[in-house]
Amino acid sequence: MPKSSLKQTLKDLDTKKISIRELNQDYLKKIKEKENLNVFIHFSEENVLKQIDNIEKDNSAKKLKGIPIAIKDLFCTKSMPTTAASKILENFNPTYESFVTQKLLDEGSIFVGKTNLDEFAMGSATNTSFFGNTINPLSKENEPLAPGGSSGGSAAAVAADLCLGATGTDTGGSIRQPASFCGVVGIKPTYGLCSRWGIAAFASSLDQAGIFSHNVEDASILLQSIAGFDQRDSTSAKVDIPNYFENLDDDLNGKTVGIPKEYSVDGTPMEISQIWEDAIKVLEKKGVKIKNISLPHTKYALPTYYIIAPAEASSNLARYDGVKYGFRSDEINSLDEMYENTRAQGFGREVKRRILIGTYVLSAGYYDAYYLKAQKVRKLIADDFNKALKECDFIVTPTAPSAAFPLNEKQNDPIKMYLNDVFTVPASLAGLPGISIPFGKDKNNLPLGIQILGKHFDEQQVFNAALSLERSYE
């Protein structure tokens, strides 16, 4: 079976080789066949058919007209419920459409459903969802694998070819790591490139929307569609969005790639080191100068992240209190009890853990030692990158320290789980764009990912390098 491609499908629709209805019915069929993967929190065939009806009546030309897209269930959508994979929002129906999903709707795309994720995007295996695990489509029978997380549903949706692209959000690696685990392309753009308006917040200074796709070209098309300034998000950037796809250029001759020595972590499996070396060799062959760089504060990135992100989360999630919307406990005898029982029953273990950590690090007497210190280290980490990126055009590292692991592994060891983000978190703290592309396999024939990081708002360079590596690998 030929690999799916958004670019090719757009051509086929244009030349009437296939109709929008045929295309989407084909996808509906696949979605129903793969229900066992638990990719979607919300899927309604009726809703998709209605969208097909509407788009068929629409005579205007649209860039993504009729293209089936899956939406991470952290984006608020008018036409479908939005749960953030949490019991506390189990029956929440937004009256508004997030900036990103509105842009996709404006381009004429069809939403096939809302994909599963770790509750409030907190996790690395899509196993903290109130709606159960998502299974990695690459699993062998009776050996279910985790799809990574938190955007595991979206990554799996693309990997299982249940859509031609999916939205994700990445706070510390939540797009790149599941992309790596599922063998698909995942890009987290520069912080501020896509508006956060309408995305249930996890950690505001880190959250960034991005894209999953079957290949780099498709990612470049889709990212352009969701990027742009939004005055409703004060951290949204006023930058011109280039036509990434038109500008794609896999000729890297004369460019310089930075290889950070700090990413050679003890205990990294051989296979990971191997694909990293392979990628460097490929680039060298293409005339890319190899530059060894140092990002000396890398080792502090994980602890820094696990202070800042929970701190912001503890405050961002305070609004889920049972007063205004969402779940409210039945066992209420006082206002305090309403809060306690609603939040105790409405949030899962991982979310509660992070709220506790975040509350602690912001507490009087601990603020300076934790939160303030973490902010200072974050600045140092960003400075490391800014300095290094003066000497190179982009940086190449592995995406994750392993291939997809079995579904229930690390379930009870949060620290081990947090280590999944070791290669993705530093760039998140620095707000830099990063992409993960499939590059090589491990001994079990599971895909591994290579991460390419670029300068602020230089997504084009990231795409170009990714395209070059992708083509050499294919």
Place this chain on the structure above:
Amino acid sequence: MNNLIKGEKHDWEMVIGLEIHAQVKSNSKLFSSSSTKFGSSPNSQVSLVDAAMPGMLPVINKYCVEQAVKTGVGLNAKINNYSVFDRKNYFYADLPQGYQISQYKYPIVGEGKVTIDFKDGTSKDIRIVRLHLEQDAGKSLHDQNPSKTYVDLNRSGVALMEIVSEPDIRTPDEAGMYISKIRSILMYLDTCDGNMQEGSLRADVNISVRKPGDEYGTRCEIKNLNSIKFIKQAINYEAKRQIEILESGGSIEQNTMLFNTSTGKTRPMRNKEEAHDYRYFPDPDLLPLEISKEEIGKIKSSIPELPDELKNKFIETYKLSNYDASVLTAEKQTSDYFNETINSDSELKNHAKIVVNWITSELFSLLNKNNQDLNNSPVSPENLGQLIKLISTNEISGKIAKDVLEDMFSSGKTARQIVDEKGLQQVTDQGEIAKVIDEVIADNPKMVEQYLAGKAKLLGFFVGQAMKLTKGKANPKMLNDILKQKLNKKN
């Protein structure tokens, strides 16, 4: 010093600091475009942001920032080019986000001062620590249902300025004067409507007592007082309570207190141990607020005359006394009214003192009696000016003018209309007045006799009789002169 209060054992001095919460005058909220109109039906002015729906983000309302800067300038305070919005985290049913966006470490306005004037002509500076911007919370309604609490989010997100003073205040009166002065400045600047009844201006009072010369004592904070009367009452009660405790050998617990307006007593709301840990941290949804020198300069140049400047101007231009000028400038609506009145006719500039009197005694007492406000006075400044001109040109007497004003007040007619319709012009015809006087003299021969025998006081009687006959319209001076002349001729 007369600022001390007598305890059983010692004299005590109060140490008072105020945190004033002033609602920024703005059509929309601090971080959303919802309306701020007072008195609308519950939850009719609530945006997705105000209700803290998932994924909603605050966007700063630039107008509110300008208003805060303006206020800072009016408080003679340092405007900070860089300030930061922080989250103050706590749970309450009428706080939808679970945090209030406020400014903690880096407020928009730094140190300043305001001057309060005493009746004896002295004055005192009260130092301001800071002014910062923050969101208001919603309102919990406990009295709508016996078993339920309802929440109204119309106020949620409305912009407030918190103005914090140093503990420079020593008496309840000073506290009252300080808040009046702040209110006056805000209203001149048009940055707050100053309406204490609607809660646009309220204060938390920090108070401790000490023996004169001692270090500051432990303070208590009385929350959310919305009238100057209550502020004074609460301070008096609380100071007395603290003194009683100290004099009986006890110590003050640092408490947050509530004031019961019907009993006039304070009671503890929470103690230090129960105090919230607000976990302040910079709001990651908002960028630091940066204001350039140019922007500050632009705002500064847009600032109208403030009460102190205006007071001096009035004293200089119109030769008014310090007292008259301070009464006129205490409220912007009064000085505006005065300005409009005195400028309605070039003649009136020479009668400034009369203008002041007619506004601050005659018009004010009518307004008071009818429970009305100068802002919606039935008598316009132009009409009052016209009335005063009629007096100054001797067209009507001051006494008749009072009746005319009352008529103007209730009928809405102009002074000229009333005077013409009722024929109230003064009689200034010598012959006519002489005729009336002749009549009075002829009708009261005995009185004339007594007057001529030396009972000079009786002159008033003849004036009264003559006035009665002219229905009060005779020019008093002419009446007097002619009367004396005629009576003396009899001699």
